[in-house]
Structures are given as C-alpha cells and as structure tokens.
Amino acid sequence: MNKQRGFFILMSLTGMAAVFLPWQQFPATGLETSTTTNGFREFGIVTYLAFMAVAIVALTSGKRNMPLEKTMRLMVVSSAMIALTGICITMANQPAIEDNTGLIRRAGIGVWIASGAATAIILAGLLSRNKNILSLKHKPLISQQVNLIDKHRDEPVSNAFNDLEKLMDLKYKGIITEEEYSRLKQRLL
Numbered sequence: 001m002n003k004q005r006g007f008f009i010l011m012s013l014t015g016m017a018a019v020f021l022p023w024q025q026f027p028a029t030g031l032e033t034s035t036t037t038n039g040f041r042e043f044g045i046v047t048y049l050a051f052m053a054v055a056i057v058a059l060t061s062g063k064r065n066m067p068l069e070k071t072m073r074l075m076v077v078s079s080a081m082i083a084l085t086g087i088c089i090t091m092a093n094q095p096a097i098e099d100n101t102g103l104i105r106r107a108g109i110g111v112w113i114a115s116g117a118a119t120a121i122i123l124a125g126l127l128s129r130n131k132n133i134l135s136l137k138h139k140p141l142i143s144q145q146v147n148l149i150d151k152h153r154d155e156p157v158s159n160a161f162n163d164l165e166k167l168m169d170l171k172y173k174g175i176i177t178e179e180e181y182s183r184l185k186q187r188l189l
Contacts, residue, residue: 004067004128008058008076008121015051015083015117019044021110023090039090039110047086047114053079054121067128077125084118087111163188 022036023044039047054076061072068076091111164185171181 001064002067004124005058005064007124008068009055011117011121011124012051012054012058015114015121016048016055018110018113018117019048019051021113022108023111023114025106025108036108039087039114041090042093043086043089047083047090047118050079050083050086051114051117054083073125073128077122080118080121080125084115084122087114087118 019039021038023039024037025035038044057072057075057079058068062069067073091107167176167181167184167188170176171178176184
C-alpha cells in the first residue's frame with residue numbers, strides 16, 4: 001500500500017476511535033464525581049462519518065500502490081474539513097457547568113486526538129503532490145515516440161511525419177483498412 005494512503009487510513013481510524021473517547025470533562029463539584037461525555041452525538045456523528053469517508057476513499061479509489069489522484073485527494077481533504085467542522089460545532093453546542101468561579105468545561109482527550117487527526121489529514125492532502133502520475137500513465141507512449149525519433153534521426157523529420165500523416169488521413173477516410181494502415185506504417189517506420 002502507498003504511504004500516503006496508509007497515512008490517510010491511519011489518521012481516519014484514529015479520528016473514528018477518538019469520537020468514542022471523552023470529548024468534554026466536567027470536574028467534580030462537592031460530593032459528585034467528575035463526568036465526561038464522548039463525541040458520538042449530534043455533529044459528532046457527522047465527524048465520525050467524515051472520518052469514515054476518508055478511509056473509504058483511501059481504500060477504494062484507484063490502485064493501492066499509487067498515491068491518490070488530485071480529485072480523490074481533494075475529497076479526502078474536504079471530508080477532513082467536515083470532520084473538523086463537526087468537532088467545532090459539537091464543542092460549541094456542549095453545555096457548561098456553572099459554579100462560583102464561572103463556567104467550567106474542559107476539552108477531553110478525544111477532542112484533541114480527533115482535531116489532530118483531521119488537521120493532519122488536511123495538511124497531508126494539501127501538501128502532497130503526485131509528480132509521477134503523468135509520466136507513469138504515458139510512459140509507453142513517450143518511449144514509443146523516442147524510438148520513432150531514433151529511427152528517423154538521419155532522415156528529414158518532415159518527410160516521415162508527412163508520410164505518416166497521409167497514411168492516417170487515408171485510414172480515417174476509409175480508403176485503406178486498419179490492417180493495410182498497420183502494414184504501411186510498419187514499413188514507413
């Protein structure tokens with residue numbers, strides 16, 4: 001598996017697990033014990049689903065040994081942005097306890113882990129580039145063109161090119177068949 005995909009999957013699984021960890025901690029007041037709430041409610045569910053979307057895209061799109069293409073990378077980044085937005089909305093909507101010193105609400109470990117995972121996915125998606133995708137897709141075509149140039153290095157390029165262009169024109173007009181075109185092209189090259 002590609003390192004980029006592995007990173008996206010690892011961070012999305014981390015974010016999905018963090019949704020079930022404490023997101024908010026309320027300290028003990030008086031005789032009560034401290035309480036915590038996890039993030040799997042309201043917009044926290046959206047966060048969970050967004051992390052799940054990151055994992056699904058990283059696992060299912062394209063070849064696993066290749067990095068994600070640009071459109072898939074943008075889908076991963078936008079899913080992570082949705083997750084981060086869900087975290088912010090969930091934390092903003094959580095109630096706070098009021099005591100003599102004012103409002104008390106502490107973010108739990110889960111919100112920090114989920115926020116870190118979403119931020120890491122966003123940064124990795126925006127900073128990664130697929131430099132070799134184009135050259136890998138078109139490598140056979142490029143090597144074929146190089147071989148063609150090597151064969152006709154001594155000949156004037158315009159003559160071979162013009163003859164090939166005429167053959168293609170005859171084939172597209174239906175004057176010669178595909179087999180004749182291939183045979184004449186081989187003889188020309």
